Amino acid sequence: MNKPRIKPDFDRTLVDEEGPSGICPSLASPTGRLTVNREVDAELLSACSRSGVSMMQVPASEGRPRLASEPGRTMPQPASRKRPPTPPKIEAESLVGRTIRGGYRLDALIATTLTSAVYRATHLELGRPAAVKILIAPPPDSDPLARFRQEAHAAATVNHPAFVQIFDYGVTEEGLSYFTMELLEGETLEARLDRETRIESKVALEIAIQVAQALSALHHTGWVHRDVKPSNIFLLGGSGPQKIKLLDLGAIRSQSETRDLHITTGGRESGSISRIIVGTPRYMSPEQVLGEKLDGRSDLYALGAVVYECLVGSPPFVAKKTLDVLAAHVNETPVPFARRAPEVDVPRPIQRVVLRALEKEPGRRPATAEAMALELERALSGDDPEASSRTSVGVQLQSRRRRIRSATIAGLAAVVLVAAAAALLGFGHARSPESDSATESAPPHGLTAPSPNNAAPGQEPNAAPPSAASLAAGNVSE
Secondary structure, three states: OOOOEEOOOHHHHHOOOOOOOOOOHHHEOOOOOEOOOOOEEHHHHHHHHHHOOOHHHOOOOOOOOOOOOOOOOOOOOOOOOOOOOOOOOOOHHHHOOOEEOOOEEEEEEEEEOOOEEEEEEEEOOOOEEEEEEEEOOOOOOOOOOHHHHHHHHHHHHOOOOOOOOEEEEEEOOOOOEEEEEOOOOEEEHHHHHHHHOOOOHHHHHHHHHHHHHHHHHHHHOOEEOOOOOHHHEEEEOOOOOOOEEEOOOOOOEEOOOOOOOOOOOOOOOOOOOOOOOOOOHHHOOHHHHOOOOOOHHHHHHHHHHHHHHHHHOOOOOOOOOHHHHHHHHHHOOOOOHHHHOOOOOOOHHHHHHHHHHOOOOHHHOOOOHHHHHHHHHHHHOOOOHHHHHHHHHHHHHHHHHHHHHHHHHHHHHHHHHHHHHHHHHHHHHHOOHHHHOOOOOOOHHHOOOOOHHHOOOOOOOOOOOOOHHHHHHOOOOO
């Protein structure tokens, strides 16, 4: 029997400013596809209400979620290995001024995320400035240290200048994991966009090329970033060409893993953790929204969304409800550049590269991050691969027509020359040597020799007609 279906309040379900939020697992159908009609099983809502458990805490299993069908029962937990104890949550500001193991004094709070905080610090023995990232609020639905260690390990092993240098890893006296890294001076791309709204296309592409090159290095090590967004792209200060760092490897995932388990939001977005997917809704690829297996092309979609925002001032899909943004990534095409920002003239080669990165099907995007970097470089130089292809075909056709025309003309000329030569040779052989002086001899083949009375003007009556040799040599006197 079909279950009754209702339309819940997705604002409260998906975005809760004061507590955990995310996407209800039942929004994914048993096939893993997003249910875009925004309906959810009434039984699930009822079970959540009776048990006092929020929909975002419902554990997902293969297929649909397991439910508590009787009042007073808590939601069943999926089978998993025993988790280690969760370190206590620490207020980020409370650590400022303290010295942690390793001799780092925490001088100021730089930024916070949903689970960690980053501090400006000084190594007391060396006097060297550094940044320290501390896990202050481990996610309750996973090994609290595994992802943090994974982030530190990945950042230390990826060999590319666009990733921060890791100095040390350790645990504080309170049991909080931390790692230290180089201190960056500059601002995030998000801060630049907040101040300027849009970025000139040349600068935007120079930034995007470096991000693509950094992603290439990450993908070659077997990882997918999964959270490429303006707040994770750091613009280094200083003179000369703009240099970047790609930040926050906390959401990375091995390309060999088949499913996503979490969702995070950060930067301008509010939210926290659920049991479905990881990423920031405004920049998530369709396959990331659907919880499917990811490869590097998912990061290229996110980079395309970032470049789109840099050029027109807003991401490809914007809506009041998070679910609407996620559904748009799966079902809608980006608003054309000219409609989103008619006052901005985005060159067509750049438009084509960005829209290609935002294709719904991964197979229609650039195959690799290296390929996307090359496309961006060509677009930056004004080279339009699509237009160049059309021009190349046109040039080839014109060249072929010219060759055919030249061959035809040459053939006709050869025929004319052969005919002329044959006529001249025949004329020369038909005359005897005496015919040049015997003007009264009968001409061969019916040709009438000029008589004295029919001499051409300016020619003496007894003058013989010019010979073939004279004609060929051009020695005929006027």
